[in-house]
Amino acid sequence: MRLLPEPTTRLAAESVYEDIPFPKADPAARRPYVAINMVSSLDGKAAMGGKAGAIGSPADRILMRTLRARADAVMIGAGTLRAEKLTLAVPEILARARKALGLRPQPLSVVATATGDLPLQTNLLGPPSENLLVLIPPGIPEERLATLSSKAKTEIVAQRKPTNQGGLVQTGTEPLLDLSEALWTLKRRYAVDVLLVEGGPALNHALISSGLADELFLTLAPKLLGGSRPEALTILEGPAVPPGKTAPELISLHLFDDELFLRYALHPQRGV
Amino acid sequence: MRLLPEPTTRLAAESVYEDIPFPKADPAARRPYVAINMVSSLDGKAAMGGKAGAIGSPADRILMRTLRARADAVMIGAGTLRAEKLTLAVPEILARARKALGLRPQPLSVVATATGDLPLQTNLLGPPSENLLVLIPPGIPEERLATLSSKAKTEIVAQRKPTNQGGLVQTGTEPLLDLSEALWTLKRRYAVDVLLVEGGPALNHALISSGLADELFLTLAPKLLGGSRPEALTILEGPAVPPGKTAPELISLHLFDDELFLRYALHPQRGV
Numbered sequence: 001m002r003l004l005p006e007p008t009t010r011l012a013a014e015s016v017y018e019d020i021p022f023p024k025a026d027p028a029a030r031r032p033y034v035a036i037n038m039v040s041s042l043d044g045k046a047a048m049g050g051k052a053g054a055i056g057s058p059a060d061r062i063l064m065r066t067l068r069a070r071a072d073a074v075m076i077g078a079g080t081l082r083a084e085k086l087t088l089a090v091p092e093i094l095a096r097a098r099k100a101l102g103l104r105p106q107p108l109s110v111v112a113t114a115t116g117d118l119p120l121q122t123n124l125l126g127p128p129s130e131n132l133l134v135l136i137p138p139g140i141p142e143e144r145l146a147t148l149s150s151k152a153k154t155e156i157v158a159q160r161k162p163t164n165q166g167g168l169v170q171t172g173t174e175p176l177l178d179l180s181e182a183l184w185t186l187k188r189r190y191a192v193d194v195l196l197v198e199g200g201p202a203l204n205h206a207l208i209s210s211g212l213a214d215e216l217f218l219t220l221a222p223k224l225l226g227g228s229r230p231e232a233l234t235i236l237e238g239p240a241v242p243p244g245k246t247a248p249e250l251i252s253l254h255l256f257d258d259e260l261f262l263r264y265a266l267h268p269q270r271g272v
Numbered sequence: 273m274r275l276l277p278e279p280t281t282r283l284a285a286e287s288v289y290e291d292i293p294f295p296k297a298d299p300a301a302r303r304p305y306v307a308i309n310m311v312s313s314l315d316g317k318a319a320m321g322g323k324a325g326a327i328g329s330p331a332d333r334i335l336m337r338t339l340r341a342r343a344d345a346v347m348i349g350a351g352t353l354r355a356e357k358l359t360l361a362v363p364e365i366l367a368r369a370r371k372a373l374g375l376r377p378q379p380l381s382v383v384a385t386a387t388g389d390l391p392l393q394t395n396l397l398g399p400p401s402e403n404l405l406v407l408i409p410p411g412i413p414e415e416r417l418a419t420l421s422s423k424a425k426t427e428i429v430a431q432r433k434p435t436n437q438g439g440l441v442q443t444g445t446e447p448l449l450d451l452s453e454a455l456w457t458l459k460r461r462y463a464v465d466v467l468l469v470e471g472g473p474a475l476n477h478a479l480i481s482s483g484l485a486d487e488l489f490l491t492l493a494p495k496l497l498g499g500s501r502p503e504a505l506t507i508l509e510g511p512a513v514p515p516g517k518t519a520p521e522l523i524s525l526h527l528f529d530d531e532l533f534l535r536y537a538l539h540p541q542r543g544v
Binding site for chain 2: 239
């Protein structure tokens with residue numbers, strides 16, 4: 001059921017998020033249009049034991065796939081991939097629909113990592129190496145790079161600014177990936193105009209703190225999970241976000257079986 | 273704007289939460305009807321630097337007062353009182369409305385503490401000592417008890433079960449207050465049929481984990497705050513809640529200026 005925009009409308013789950021378009025890509029922008037999709041419990045928990053899979057309902061997973069089908073690429077952070085087995089692909093029926101629209105059948109699967117420590121073989125299900133891209137900073141050991149390159153395309157992202165600005169701040173002590181440059185690489189070299197990001201919380205935090213995320217799709221699951229860090233994480237893990245970095249505006253609201261599907265325009269602000 | 277229950281209706285902020293009654297108190301129950309009211313950012317942060325005050329909007333504060341006006345008592349945990357100056361009272365206009373209904377003008381202010389370490393004088397604004405009740409476990413040092421008793425009514429809550437069940441688990445190493453017994457004291461000795469709880473996260477967690485909370489009013493503020501424990505807290509801080517303790521059901525949904533006001537029936541389950 002769509003409650004916003006009005007009027008209230010009953011919809012099939014498959015139709016949700018098909019109805020409101022992403023803004024047209026700005027050809028002058030040095031990055032794609034970036035939408036983050038996350039699920040959280042009522043008490044703000046987005047992962048239990050590192051895993052988000054069990055928090056949302058089947059309806060949430062349908063919407064996740066609808067959003068993927070509308071993106072040129074789907075990106076996650078390395079921590080998310082290390083935490084659980086997952087796929088970034090869309091089901092066959094959506095792949096055929098994309099093909100009919102002249103798109104590549106599957107969105108590009110992208111993994112952002114600061115260390116190259118990625119269990120691609122065991123945890124990422126699906127993409128053939130030509131549809132999988134790993135974004136890494138310079139300085140990864142040769143051997144690790146060779147292992148990645150045997151399973152995926154790799155892009156070494158030069159670091160423009162040696163600061164936290166635009167950097168992928170991992171929860172631990174990993175070095176930084178310059179996200180601003182990484183997004184520019186996606187747009188320039190892979191024609192990615194719409195990028196869907198599916199976490200984790202450290203990647204979300206780095207994007208939002210750097211003014212690099214345009215939208216947030218937030219599923220609010222009717223659950224109270226409890227739990228603390230590092231076992232339980234919120235959708236944003238990192239230092240306090242400086243005030244004024246975002247001004248979230250609710251642009252749509254759907255409800256199914258007590259679960260809320262919220263879409264916010266973030267109106268990001270770059271710079272300090 | 274009320275989106276649920278349908279139909280969509282425009283309301284004055286002052287009318288929200290006046291329109292749907294609390295269930296009638298069950299005379300056989302050994303506790304009041306318990307509703308928790310919290311505000312959280314989109315990333316699940318309910319307090320920054322221990323303070324919740326700045327997260328919600330003026331509309332949220334209006335709703336908070338409406339809920340207080342409908343309760344026989346308003347309770348907080350000691351940590352919340354230590355973190356910031358606050359009042360649990362309602363404004364004069366609501367106090368007069370209560371009086372016209374035959375209620376006491378102000379709901380009883382209740383502070384639950386496991387140690388008696390409470391800055392009543394500096395941080396709790398408003399209640400005269402006859403309208404302020406402190407719930408404490410046995411074994412508090414005499415001197416501390418005397419200090420509390422000079423500023424408030426005090427009830428020493430005997431511990432029925434020396435387990436975490438029904439216990440107030442503080443974030444630190446404080447001993448336990450038997451919440452089940454504390455609630456029974458409120459009902460039996462102070463005629464509290466409807467209790468509003470305004471946090472903090474440790475008190476919420478203890479109530480929910482023990483199956484002692486009937487409703488959650490959750491304001492979802494359109495903000496992304498970031499921050500980590502202990503600086504930033506979620507609405508529920510403690511171990512993972514055992515599955516099946518609650519089955520939240522969305523019973524109303526209001527929207528004002530991108531802020532969502534959600535009301536959930538929790539359908540609590542007691543016992544293991």
